[in-house]
Amino acid sequence: MVVTHNFQDLFEASSKTTVLSLPIVKENPLKIEFQKCDENETLYESRAPPLPFASSNVFHADISDWRRLTAVNNDCKAVYEVTFDVTGSTFNYKPGDTIGVIPQNSTADVEQILDHLNLKSQADDQYTLIVDKTLKGAKIPVHVPVKSTLRHVFQYCLDLRSVIKKLFLLALSRHTKDDNERKVLEYVCSKEGATVYTTHILNKNLCVLDLFSIFKTCKPPAEVLLANLPRLLPRPYSIVNSQIKDPNTLKICFSVMDIGNNRKGLTTGWLEEVISSSNVDLESRIKSLSISNGGKESCDSKIPIYIRKNMSGFLMPKDLAFPMIFIGPGTGVSPYIGFLQERECLKRKNPELNLGEAWLFFGCRDPKLDFIYEQELKNFIENGILKKMSTAFSRVDGCETKYIQDALTQNGEELTKLIKDGASIFICGDLKNMASQVKDVLVQCLIKYDGKTKEEAEKYIFEMQKGDKYFVDTWS
Structure with a gap:
C-alpha cells in the first residue's frame, strides 16, 4: 500500500x-x-x-533596488517593493497601469x-x-x-x-x-x-x-x-510609481502568498528568492558597486516584464480639478502612490495647476506591522498633494475603525458631498468581497445623506461607472 x-x-x-x-x-x-x-x-x-493584454514588447529588466515594506513578523505577510531598471525599454505607462511578469x-x-x-x-x-x-x-x-x-x-x-x-x-x-x-x-x-x-x-x-x-x-x-497541463501565464502587478518622476525606473509592490502545501506563490516566491539572493553583507555590496550601474546594487537575474493594456480604465482623470477618492486596503494602496507622485510632479512643474481634493482610505492589520508606504503618504499630506487620509486597523485592540467599510461609513456625509461635487472613486484591493462591500456602503451613504431610494442610489453608482467616475481594480 x-x-x-x-x-x-x-x-x-x-x-x-x-x-x-x-x-x-x-x-x-x-x-x-x-x-x-x-x-x-x-x-x-x-x-x-500571445501575451495576455500586452501593449509593449517584453523587456528583460534588472532589479536595481528593493525593500521590505512590512515588519518581519509572523502576524503579517511579507510585502516587498522592487524597482526595475527599464533603461532602454520602450515602455510608456501611466499611474493605474499594470505590468505582466512572465514567471518560471x-x-x-x-x-x-x-x-x-x-x-x-x-x-x-x-x-x-x-x-x-x-x-x-x-x-x-x-x-x-x-x-x-x-x-x-x-x-x-x-x-x-x-x-x-x-x-x-x-x-x-x-x-x-x-x-x-x-x-x-x-x-x-x-x-x-x-x-x-x-x-x-x-x-x-x-x-x-x-x-x-x-x-x-x-x-x-x-x-x-x-x-x-495548462499554460504558465504571466502575472499582473500594479505599477507603483509615476514615469514622469523617473522614466528609467518602474516599481511594483507585492505580498508573498502562502498557497499551502509548503509553497509560496509562484511569482512572488520567485521574486523574493531573487532579491534575497542579492542580500549579501555590506562589505560585499560596496565591492560590487561600479560606475556602470550608477552605484546601485543589482540582482543577478533579469525579470521579463511587459506593459499591459489598461482594460478597466483605472487611470487618473484628465481634469484634475475634480476630487478623487482612493480606497485600498493592504497592497491595494500601491497604485495610488503613482497617482500622488504624478500629481506632485505636475504641481511642481505648474504651481498654478488646480488640483481637486484627494482623500485616501487605507486599511491594514496593525500600523506597527503592515502600514505600507506610511511615510510617503504622510509626506503627500504635508505638501498638500493628499488632502486627507482615513485609516482602519483590524487587529488593534480598542480601535473603533476596524475595516475600510467602517471608515467610509463614519465619513459618509462628507463623502456624499464629494460624490455630488463630481469626485472620481477608485477601489483597489485583493479582498474577494471588498469591492462589493464598499459599493454597498456608498449606496447607503447616498440613501442617508442625499435622500435617494436604494434603487436610485444603485443607479447613481452605475451611472458613475458608465461616466468614468467609478473605477474598480481587484484581484483574488
Whole structure:
C-alpha cells in the first residue's frame, strides 16, 4: 500500500465502490521523439502564444533596488517593493497601469518532475512532437512547442502548480502500476467521488507535483503532461510609481502568498528568492558597486516584464480639478502612490495647476506591522498633494475603525458631498468581497445623506461607472 495517510480514507471508500462512472477516456494524440542536436531550438506549430493584454514588447529588466515594506513578523505577510531598471525599454505607462511578469517554474519543481518520470537523461535533448491525425480533434496545445527540450517546456511553458483536473487524473490513472493507487485516482475523478474531488483536490490546491509525491507508481510518459497541463501565464502587478518622476525606473509592490502545501506563490516566491539572493553583507555590496550601474546594487537575474493594456480604465482623470477618492486596503494602496507622485510632479512643474481634493482610505492589520508606504503618504499630506487620509486597523485592540467599510461609513456625509461635487472613486484591493462591500456602503451613504431610494442610489453608482467616475481594480 503506497497511498499516504491523507488518502487512506479514499482507498477505503474506493475499495467499497464496485462500479464507477468515469469520464470518457481520450487517447493521447501526442507522440514525442528525441534527437541529439548541436543546438536546440524552440518552435511552435504556428507562432508562440500571445501575451495576455500586452501593449509593449517584453523587456528583460534588472532589479536595481528593493525593500521590505512590512515588519518581519509572523502576524503579517511579507510585502516587498522592487524597482526595475527599464533603461532602454520602450515602455510608456501611466499611474493605474499594470505590468505582466512572465514567471518560471522553480528548478526544484522541474527536477522533481524529471526525476519522478525518469527523464533526466533526455531532459536537454531536442524533441519533436508528432500528432496522430487519425484521432478526432487531435492537435498540439497552442502553448506547447512542437520542438524544444523537456527542461525548457517544464520550466517556462507549463503550469506545474495548476490544480489538477478530472480528465488529467483519469489519464494519470492509466499509467499507475499499483492497483490501490490506481483505484483511488479513478474514484477521485468519478461521478461517485465528486465530493471527494472537491475536498481533497480543489480545496487543497493539489497539483501534479503533489500527486507524484503521493502516488509513487504513477509515472506517465511526458506526452501526457504536455497534453494536459495548462499554460504558465504571466502575472499582473500594479505599477507603483509615476514615469514622469523617473522614466528609467518602474516599481511594483507585492505580498508573498502562502498557497499551502509548503509553497509560496509562484511569482512572488520567485521574486523574493531573487532579491534575497542579492542580500549579501555590506562589505560585499560596496565591492560590487561600479560606475556602470550608477552605484546601485543589482540582482543577478533579469525579470521579463511587459506593459499591459489598461482594460478597466483605472487611470487618473484628465481634469484634475475634480476630487478623487482612493480606497485600498493592504497592497491595494500601491497604485495610488503613482497617482500622488504624478500629481506632485505636475504641481511642481505648474504651481498654478488646480488640483481637486484627494482623500485616501487605507486599511491594514496593525500600523506597527503592515502600514505600507506610511511615510510617503504622510509626506503627500504635508505638501498638500493628499488632502486627507482615513485609516482602519483590524487587529488593534480598542480601535473603533476596524475595516475600510467602517471608515467610509463614519465619513459618509462628507463623502456624499464629494460624490455630488463630481469626485472620481477608485477601489483597489485583493479582498474577494471588498469591492462589493464598499459599493454597498456608498449606496447607503447616498440613501442617508442625499435622500435617494436604494434603487436610485444603485443607479447613481452605475451611472458613475458608465461616466468614468467609478473605477474598480481587484484581484483574488
